Amino acid sequence: MRKKFVILTAVSVAAVMLISTIALGATGAKDIKAYYRDIKIKVNGKIIDAGQTEPFIYNDSTYVPIRLISEALDKVVEWDNNQSIVIINDKSTSQTSQELAAKNAEIQSLTYQNSLLQSKIIELNKTIDELKTAEEDKDENPDDYLEDYLYDEYSKWNGIKFKYKVKESKGDLTLTIEFDRSDYKSEWNKLTERKIENWLNDIFDYVTDEFPKADFEGTIRDTDKKETLVSFEKSGSKLKVKFYDDVSYDDLEEDLNDLYGSGLTSYHKNFGSLKATIEVEDYDDDELYITVIVNTSRYPDEWDAVKDTAAADDWLYDIMEYAYDEYEDYLITGHVENSSGKTQATFECSSSGRMKINWK
Secondary structure, eight states: OOOEEEEEEOHHHHHTOOOHHHHHTOSOOOEEEEEEOOOOEEETTEEEOOTTSOOEEETTEEEOOHHHHHHHTTEEEEEETTTTEEEEEEOOHHHHHHHHHHHHHHHHHHHHHHHHHHHHHHHHHHHHHHHHHHHHHHHHOHHHHHHHHHHHHHSEETTEEOEEEEEEETTEEEEEEEEOTTTSHHHHHHOOHHHHHHHHHHHHHHHHHHOTTOOEEEEEEETTTTEEEEEEEEETTEEEEEEOOOOOOHHHHHHHHHHHSSOOTTTOGGGTTOOEEEEEEEEETTEEEEEEEEOTTTOHHHHHHHTTSHHHHHHHHHHHHHHHHHSTTOEEEEEEEOTTOOEEEEEEEOTTSOEEEEEO
């Protein structure tokens, strides 16, 4: 076994190697022979690092740093330099209480954090269960799943209340969109083909994401006249949309005749009992044509008294304004003719609502 021999001066070091201040306070000194054997210190099964104050053997006794051992045994070490006394005590009750309070506070904090995490785990598990249920429902009942989505997102789209019917057959989906056009005549007429196409493509994108393998087709139908207004179907990766030219202006024509075909003395008394027949027809896409036929065979004097006057202008402006309110963004053109078919005036209301009249 390796041995190391050292002669130490200062009896205090030989005594206990407490701290450097002990040596400074010593009243006597002598030389000693100490042996170093790379001594290890183990307290409660744990090796303690002695650092620079290595233990040694003197006169068959092993000397170790007293502060190192005491603190390892959970004691408090003090040095009274005046009396040259090493004081070793248990930790004070107040110190222990403070440590216990700190530990209790830490435990409470950790307990609270744990309860929050547990609540979060419960919430996340609930969300996972809901998502699993929704996914299973989507796979088992794709028609119900798509209908629920459409009612949630588009139950009333652009002021029109729609009904949705989805039929699933061998994984393919057929969508029927229905509404009563007589209840939403103005709202439907305001919709452009592009806007309807964009809406249907939004639905198609959703179907493609949720049911990528399904074929998709459908129609938009008027439940009042039992007519198909629009049809659509999947074509490759896109949606093909077809509009049916079944626009009817019968309702507008009826309204104009009721409001502006007779009883016109509110514009001027000279209108008298003058009557006119108003006809509406489809002139072109997003354009309608109005023909006002004045009954000059029975009311020639009344017509001569009011034509090309401010009162007649107001009458024609009201006709155009009513038609424009019903078919906003449409170009409205037309003319006034007498019983012989001779043109009396032409008029126009642009798609932005600007109106003008030219008398012949």
